[in-house]
Amino acid sequence: MYLKHNLAEDNIRQACAEFADTVGKEHVSLVHADLLSYSGSHYQSYPWTEDTVVLGQVVGYPNTTEEVFQSGTSIEGQYIPTYGGICVDFTRMDKILRTNSLDLDCTVQPGAMIGGMVGTGCSGTNATRQRPRKSSAGYDLTRTFIGSEGTLGLITEATLKLAVKPKCEVVAACTFPPIRKAALAVQSIVSRGLQVAAVEILNEVQMRSINEAKSTTRIWKEGPSLFFKFNGSSDVAVNDTANLVKSITESHGSTSFTFASSADEREELWSARRASLWSIMALRKSPEDKVWITDVTVPLRRLADTIEKTKKDIVQSGLLGAVFRHVGDGNFHTLILYSDTEKDIAKGLVPRMVDMAIAMEGAVTGEYGVGLVKRDYLESELGKSTVDIMRMLRLGGNFTMLEISNIW
Numbered sequence: 001m002y003l004k005h006n007l008a009e010d011n012i013r014q015a016c017a018e019f020a021d022t023v024g025k026e027h028v029s030l031v032h033a034d035l036l037s038y039s040g041s042h043y044q045s046y047p048w049t050e051d052t053v054v055l056g057q058v059v060g061y062p063n064t065t066e067e068v069f070q071s072g073t074s075i076e077g078q079y080i081p082t083y084g085g086i087c088v089d090f091t092r093m094d095k096i097l098r099t100n101s102l103d104l105d106c107t108v109q110p111g112a113m114i115g116g117m118v119g120t121g122c123s124g125t126n127a128t129r130q131r132p133r134k135s136s137a138g139y140d141l142t143r144t145f146i147g148s149e150g151t152l153g154l155i156t157e158a159t160l161k162l163a164v165k166p167k168c169e170v171v172a173a174c175t176f177p178p179i180r181k182a183a184l185a186v187q188s189i190v191s192r193g194l195q196v197a198a199v200e201i202l203n204e205v206q207m208r209s210i211n212e213a214k215s216t217t218r219i220w221k222e223g224p225s226l227f228f229k230f231n232g233s234s235d236v237a238v239n240d241t242a243n244l245v246k247s248i249t250e251s252h253g254s255t256s257f258t259f260a261s262s263a264d265e266r267e268e269l270w271s272a273r274r275a276s277l278w279s280i281m282a283l284r285k286s287p288e289d290k291v292w293i294t295d296v297t298v299p300l301r302r303l304a305d306t307i308e309k310t311k312k313d314i315v316q317s318g319l320l321g322a323v324f325r326h327v328g329d330g331n332f333h334t335l336i337l338y339s340d341t342e343k344d345i346a347k348g349l350v351p352r353m354v355d356m357a358i359a360m361e362g363a364v365t366g367e368y369g370v371g372l373v374k375r376d377y378l379e380s381e382l383g384k385s386t387v388d389i390m391r392m393l394r395l396g397g398n399f400t401m402l403e404i405s406n407i408w
Contacts, residue, residue, distance in 0.1 A: 027062065028058055030059075035057075039081055056087045060088045061089050062092065078150065078372070090111040093109040093110055095111075096109075097157065105161055107159045108158055119150055120365075120369030122366070147369070149369050152394065167233050168231060170242050170260070170266075171228065171269045171270050172227070172260065173225055174225065175223040175224065175225045175255050176223060176224045176226070176253055177224075177253060179201075179307055183308070185249045188248050190300055192244075197231045198229040200227040200325060201226055202272060206280070206322035207221065207272070209280050209320075209322065213283060216275055218268055218272070221256065226254075276324045280322055284337065288340060290339075291338075292336040292346050294368060294373070295331060295334070295365055295368050296363065296364060299361055306362070310334065310356070313352055313353070317345050318345070319336055320336070321349070330362070331366035333367075336350075378390075
């Protein structure tokens with residue numbers, strides 16, 4: 001038997017006023033502009049317009065765990081208030097609560113730019129369950145909570161593993177004629193077991209958009225490019241790895257390989273990677289144009305085929321689309337720029353990309369999460385019985401008040 005709620009406009013208005021009185025007016029906003037800003041954006045993947053979006057009724061700004069009451073996060077439509085409701089902004093909960101240098105961990109609040117990552121489960125392959133590095137006690141509730149995207153409760157604190165800052169770091173970039181050769185170079189590098197801290201890919205569309213938008217101080221070669229970070233305890237070891245990677249990329253057709261070792265040079269070289277989204281946004285022909293951001297993950301041996309086919313599909317669609325981000329783990333992202341009249345074309349691209357990833361034994365998302373956009377694809381990847389268990393967990397109880405630690 002389901003509860004029925006009185007959703008009449010007057011009742012909702014009175015409830016919001018009572019809510020503000022209960023938690024304090026300084027912790028809430030009922031302003032239309034605020035409600036709209038928390039109901040969508042021009043760089044999320046769930047289609048919406050300011051005219052058709054369902055607004056939440058109230059935005060809350062908690063300061064402590066005790067003041068927390070709902071949630072919403074990320075860019076695959078997780079925070080879209082399709083039924084109205086309360087949106088929680090954790091901006092004020094941004095403190096580092098504890099740092100344990102001997103144990104190499106720290107405890108932070110979600111507003112320290114970590115809550116969304118835990119909620120969507122991105123980059124969590126190094127997670128364990130409590131502050132000790134190992135545990136075999138009971139159900140792994142941490143892993144259950146990670147990736148639940150607010151459906152089981154809210155993350156108000158997270159315990160994170162700390163890494164020792166490397167003594168030496170080198171950044172490098174190289175360019176290829178076709179993107180397939182860049183992806184094949186990544187496969188060769190990773191399969192050799194080389195200690196590369198990061199591998200990022202930006203295709204020629206992305207590099208050209210960075211130049212056109214003047215997003216960085218540098219003019220880049222407009223071809224598919226790989227960006228690397230190498231770090232370690234000695235210059236010799238780091239440089240040896242970087243030179244070996246250079247040799248491998250050249251064997252796959254790289255036409256240039258640029259090193260940067262000083263802090264300023266590293267910052268300049270890595271700036272292209274950070275400028276990816278904003279450079280595409282800068283090329284909008286109209287303020288109403290949107291960018292569809294999404295990602296998939298495939299086994300490394302399937303990476304070159306998947307990226308190549310995705311790029312071909314985007315080109316054939318006639319839309320401006322970039323392939324980018326960290327391919328070292330088989331995860332790549334796309335940015336697709338489209339207008340309202342091109343929305344259906346964009347909506348056709350993403351399902352084909354997801355279906356191809358699943359056919360390649362991959363996953364519908366590696367970082368951005370499921371949200372409203374990819375929920376219908378979960379059964380294709382995981383099977384109906386697995387998704388049914390998720391629904392049972394969601395309906396069977398609320399874990400909001402559980403104390404769950406996670407070390408990344």
